[in-house]
Amino acid sequence: MTRLILLRHAKSSWSDPALPDHDRPLNARGRQAAKQMADALVSRNYLPDTIICSTALRARRTLAPLLYLLDGTVQLTITRALYDAQAEHYPEIIAAAARKAGTPKTMLLIGHNFAIQDAALVFANGDDTKSFKALKNKFPSGAAAVLEFETNLTEVSANSARLVDYLRPRDL
Template sequence: MKTLVLVRHAKSAWGDPTLADHDRPLNERGRRDAPEMARRLRDRGVVPDAVRASTALRARTTAEAMIAELDLPGQSLVLDERLYGAGPDLILGVVGELGEEVGTAMVVAHDPGMSDLAYRLSGEIEHMPTCAVAEFRFAVWSWSEVVEADAVEVHFDTPR
């Protein structure tokens, strides 16, 4: 079994119009929601072996807050610039590169790619609000098989 956890980055701040999109930080709600969503994962027994996140500040900060709450080692996080603005196929491509030793993987990235992928994998989740978590379990041996597999279990949670 492989478990894929998709996380849309937490709520970001729009207060500084001089910042590039890539450099927008989390706002207060985002800084509160990220650890809360990690606690919910942990309480359900879902703890990733590997985390991949967009290099955008809001995605990186979301991932770091969740990793800290889950008490994971810092090296479990790998920033991947391909995840910034990535569509479903590219996100799945990044996931497909994971090693077989990884049983549970978390990807922290952006919309519309995250919502599109969540819908593709579930047929039900149409929109992932900020800091939403969509979890998919697959009866496969390899991450590369996830592209063609149907999820045997889906769990969806939002901060609100």
């Protein structure tokens, strides 16, 4: 059994309209949500051994509070591919990172909507749970979908995961 955590970056700032999209930081609410989400992931024992993060500043700032809580043995990849990717690119990105890391047990992917939500919906075998309905309805900034696969992460595919948790900052 392997686990994939799909985390959307926390709420970003639009205070400087001249700033390129890629360079937008988190706003105050986003910084608080990133810290809350890091604490929630650790308290639920969703500890990644591999992390793939978008190069966008808001994604890297979402990651920062979690890095301080991990033990330092995490395989970290920061890639522009997640900034530009659509959901259909996620299996390839995940498989490549999994091969590089040597078949991780838990991978955290920090990216952007709508790719994050779409990927979670593609991977999860749609069920009638409250969590799946909430995920389908909206994937807000800072939210995380926790998926479990029977296969290793080099073989992720549509409808091959079970949604085991859906965390939103407002619920923490």
